[in-house]
Amino acid sequence: MSPLFLLLLACSTDFEHPERAFAEAPASDAPLHPVTIHAPPTLGAVDAVGTDIHGTPLAVSCDTCHGGSDPLAAANANPEEMHGDLVLNHGPISCESCHSKDRLGLHLADGTELEFGDAMQLCGQCHGPQKRDYDKGSHGGMTGYWDLRQGPRERNHCLDCHGAHAPQIKPVKPAAPPIDRGRVQGEEH
Ligand code: HEC
Ligand code: HEC
Ligand code: HEC
Numbered sequence: 001m002s003p004l005f006l007l008l009l010a011c012s013t014d015f016e017h018p019e020r021a022f023a024e025a026p027a028s029d030a031p032l033h034p035v036t037i038h039a040p041p042t043l044g045a046v047d048a049v050g051t052d053i054h055g056t057p058l059a060v061s062c063d064t065c066h067g068g069s070d071p072l073a074a075a076n077a078n079p080e081e082m083h084g085d086l087v088l089n090h091g092p093i094s095c096e097s098c099h100s101k102d103r104l105g106l107h108l109a110d111g112t113e114l115e116f117g118d119a120m121q122l123c124g125q126c127h128g129p130q131k132r133d134y135d136k137g138s139h140g141g142m143t144g145y146w147d148l149r150q151g152p153r154e155r156n157h158c159l160d161c162h163g164a165h166a167p168q169i170k171p172v173k174p175a176a177p178p179i180d181r182g183r184v185q186g187e188e189h
């Protein structure tokens with residue numbers, strides 16, 4: 001029998017395991033599932049030590065000391081003690097490039113006020129190419145479905161991967177290859 005004939009014969013039969021056959025494609029006008037952006041749990045609050053009984057990381061809100069009717073709260077706290085260990089290593093920009101005067105939120109270059117929750121808009125203002133790549137899905141990763149007709153998708157927040165104050169990704173150290181214990185010493189592959 002010719003090999004071509006065998007191939008045609010093989011193609012004409014059904015799946016050997018029908019349960020592994022592809023699912024039916026959803027209708028092209030099926031409703032789309034949502035795309036959500038994961039928000040870091042202590043976004044816009046000072047990280048504290050430990051977690052609450054639900055396992056949520058503890059954090060202190062900025063208005064504990066800033067912007068309240070009692071300016072003494074801030075005056076009494078020692079700034080060195082409060083934010084002294086914060087390392088800013090983010091190009092030649094200052095706290096005021098991002099934080100609003102009352103410290104309760106962020107602002108764009110034109111003065112537009114932003115909530116901490118909208119921090120990605122702030123990043124996008126100065127990092128247009130990365131924000132564009134992110135919007136197209138080639139920066140920042142995702143989990144869930146490519147085809148939103150089949151299920152929802154979750155995107156990472158810029159701040160899931162980059163610290164706001166020292167955003168550099170550390171170089172990855174190359175690791176030694178795993179030891180293959182099954183391989184005989186000196187054996188050729
Ligand atoms: C326990 C009190 C406390 C909390 C909570 C706190 N701060 Fe502060 N912060 C201070 C004090 C005190 C200063 C120094 C005096 C000032 O500038 O008002 C300061 C200064 C700052 C400055 C200016 C630093 C500089 O070098 O000019 C920024 C920006 C700032 N805080 C942001 C924040 C943000 C954002 C939060 C919340 C995520 C926050 N702070 C929470 C006490 C606090
Ligand atoms: C590039 C913009 C940018 C600059 C510059 C910047 N911040 Fe922030 N900062 C942010 C964003 C965005 C957040 C929210 C991220 C978070 O809560 O993890 C934040 C969070 C904070 C917090 C609360 C979270 C934490 O890490 O404790 C404090 C306090 C703070 N900033 C103070 C400062 C101070 C003081 C300076 C200057 C020395 C400064 N920031 C400079 C953008 C900036
Ligand atoms: C006001 C402008 C401004 C804002 C807002 C801003 N950045 Fe930057 N960012 C800079 C500058 C300037 C540099 C330094 C570029 C350089 O050194 O080549 C930089 C560098 C970086 C780098 C690259 C560091 C490296 O060399 O690998 C990352 C990552 C980054 N920023 C992420 C962020 C994120 C995330 C946010 C939002 C929280 C943000 N930036 C907000 C101006 C900004």
Ligand code: HEC
Nearest residue numbers: 120123124127130131134139140141156157158160161169
């Ligand atoms: C899943 C993690 C992740 C998320 C989310 C993410 N980044 Fe990055 N980003 C990286 C990594 C990893 C690099 C380093 C790439 C390299 O060295 O080639 C990087 C590099 C960068 C750089 C440095 C320039 C460059 O291309 O090397 C900038 C600026 C940047 N990201 C901005 C952003 C902004 C703005 C967002 C949100 C819109 C964001 N990133 C979201 C992981 C992430």
